Amino acid sequence: MTDLLNHFAQYIKVSDYLKEELTKRIAFKSFAKGEVLHSADRICTKSYFIQKGLLRLYFLKDGKEISEYFSCEGDWTNSPRSFIQRKIDLYYIDAIEQTDVYIVEVQDLMFLFNNFPEMERYARLSMGSTFGYLIERITSMRFTTAKEKYQHFCEVYKGIHHRIPLGMVASYLGITQETLSRIRAEK
Amino acid sequence: MTDLLNHFAQYIKVSDYLKEELTKRIAFKSFAKGEVLHSADRICTKSYFIQKGLLRLYFLKDGKEISEYFSCEGDWTNSPRSFIQRKIDLYYIDAIEQTDVYIVEVQDLMFLFNNFPEMERYARLSMGSTFGYLIERITSMRFTTAKEKYQHFCEVYKGIHHRIPLGMVASYLGITQETLSRIRAEK
DNA sequence: CTTAACTTTTGACCTAAATCAAAAAATCAC
DNA sequence: GTGATTTTTTGATTTAGGTCAAAAGTTAAG
Incomplete structure (x- = not known):
């Protein structure tokens, strides 16, 4: 408690x-x-x-x-x-x-x-603080490449992003598993 | 007042x-x-x-x-x-x-x-009612074609979507003006 | 341990939408 | 109303990321 x-x-x-x-x-x-x-x-x-x-x-x-x-x-x-x-x-x-x-x-x-x-x-x-997060995410969804979306995800979920399976991350970002896998591989 | x-x-x-x-x-x-x-x-x-x-x-x-x-x-x-x-x-x-x-x-x-x-x-x-709108928009951003995004926009801004210039709508949706113009033309 | 069931990676090919470019239409200022 | 600026449309070309398919890793259950 x-x-x-x-x-x-x-x-x-x-x-x-x-x-x-x-x-x-x-x-x-x-x-x-x-x-x-x-x-x-x-x-x-x-x-x-x-x-x-x-x-x-x-x-x-x-x-x-x-x-x-x-x-x-x-x-x-x-x-x-x-x-x-x-x-x-x-x-x-x-x-x-x-x-x-x-x-x-x-x-x-x-x-x-x-x-x-x-x-x-x-x-x-x-609620107010959640607002900022949602608005930033909407921006991130619109004007970035798949790679930038993933980087933004890693920042937002800093510290926990490695605890989330790849497939779930891909659907969160609105990209395919295959694309996310390739992004992770390249760096 | x-x-x-x-x-x-x-x-x-x-x-x-x-x-x-x-x-x-x-x-x-x-x-x-x-x-x-x-x-x-x-x-x-x-x-x-x-x-x-x-x-x-x-x-x-x-x-x-x-x-x-x-x-x-x-x-x-x-x-x-x-x-x-x-x-x-x-x-x-x-x-x-x-x-x-x-x-x-x-x-x-x-x-x-x-x-x-x-x-x-x-x-x-x-604030609570704005929340639902933001979450729905995030979903709409991720899993839809440019055409579906535009249709979703027209629903959300029903009654006022025609008052907003095309270029502003395109940047709101995260697509180019050209694409939006073509979508509008086809129907 | 071993087999089965997911999860992730790799490869080949394709398509929706971006980019570049320029014409047409609409709006604004004088 | 006329020329200038802004907005929208149309056309040709390119590309990021999707789709389909199959192999390689990983995890879980008996």
């Missing part, structure tokens, strides 16, 4: 009362490598904070798994539109490695938003 | 006191076609809510203007990372058409966040 409380403390002051409510409402769970945390046939009602490990958000296109993005230690993840709008969406979440997470249910999160204005602030601030 | 208050009312209850503070802190201004609202050499301290017209966020790459996205009636716009992190960023904002906007300064927005928890909530909710 300490990791998660420290994470909140980076954005807001965590009072004893808030700490107590957080502890009461947040569960802990472990997933084995390859396990599916969330499936596209259900509404995503949980948000996962990664204590250790690596998760992947992906969807199926013509039967193939296309990786949307990866999340590691210190990140929150969920199926965004499903979680926010409470509807079915096309994303799956699975574990690339053995992964330990803290889990919060959407109704508990709503309770926290309703009773702790500082949690609204936390959500606003942490 | 009515348009803007109605916009807030879609997400939160706007009390008389909040209405009063909003009115006090929000300015109105008109820009001619082609006028630059924000330039990359300064920190973006203003956020613009479009009452009428069409704005564009863009940056320069090798001396060419690359459009990041477009905003119209009912949208907020600013230079996101500059506004959020209070630092210089590479984006410009200009008016594609004659445009009328409401303007809020970052310090006034902070005052509102500090004094009206419902404004934090408004920010969280309205």
